[in-house]
Amino acid sequence: MITKEIIKIASDTKNIGLTNKYNFKSSLKNPTCGDKIKIELTVNNLIINSMKYEIESCVYCEASASLLAKKIKNLNVNSAIKDINEIKEIICNNKFTLPTNFKNFKVLINKKNINRINCINLPFDAVLKALK
Numbered sequence: 065m066i067t068k069e070i071i072k073i074a075s076d077t078k079n080i081g082l083t084n085k086y087n088f089k090s091s092l093k094n095p096t097c098g099d100k101i102k103i104e105l106t107v108n109n110l111i112i113n114s115m116k117y118e119i120e121s122c123v124y125c126e127a128s129a130s131l132l133a134k135k136i137k138n139l140n141v142n143s144a145i146k147d148i149n150e151i152k153e154i155i156c157n158n159k160f161t162l163p164t165n166f167k168n169f170k171v172l173i174n175k176k177n178i179n180r181i182n183c184i185n186l187p188f189d190a191v192l193k194a195l196k
Contacts, residue, residue, distance in 0.1 A: 065176050066123055073171065074126035079133035082118050090194035096182050099125045103190045110141045115191065124180040128172055129187040135166070136191065145195055148188050155181055 086104035093100045099121035106113040115133040119126055136144045151166055151173070160174050172184050 067171070069171050070123060070127045073130050074123045076130045079114070079116055079130065080118065081116060083116055086116070088194040090190050092186055092190045092193060094121075094125070094182055094186050097122065099183055099186055101125065101129060101186055101190050103129075103187070103194055105191070105194050107141060112136050112139050112141060112144055117187070117190075121186070122180070122183050124172060124177065124183040125186050128169075128184045131169055131172070132187045132191065135168075141195060145192065148192055152185065152188055152192075155185055 082102060082104050084104070085106060087107045088105040089103060091100070091102040100119065101121065102118045104114075104116045106116075115136055117129050117133060119129055121129075135147075139147070147163075147165065150163060151169070154160065154162065155173060158175075158178070162170055162173060166173075173181075177184065
């Protein structure tokens with residue numbers, strides 16, 4: 065269910081726009097609905113300095129990318145991978161009990177949005193693909 069909060073999160077454009085200044089990049093398409101995302105990660109001394117993205121997607125995917133770009137900034141690459149894999153496992157097991165450091169994702173990752181979970185998950189998959 066799209067809420068005003070989800071729309072507000074999705075409309076944050078601070079990290080939208082590719083810069084061609086990156087250490088890692090990836091692009092993915094959701095085969096279910098056609099959402100597309102391209103990301104660029106700038107990493108220095110194993111610390112993620114920024115995540116920039118370009119997206120053609122639904123509001124759920126946009127909101128997820130916006131939250132994720134803020135969340136992984138200043139994280140160690142290994143910590144980011146660990147955290148993202150933990151979230152993906154929670155999503156996969158339909159548990160929806162998020163760790164404290166991911167509580168702001170509760171607006172997206174919940175039982176009400178189970179039908180849009182692939183859209184919400186796409187930015188997570190793109191980051192993991194880029195960092196492999």
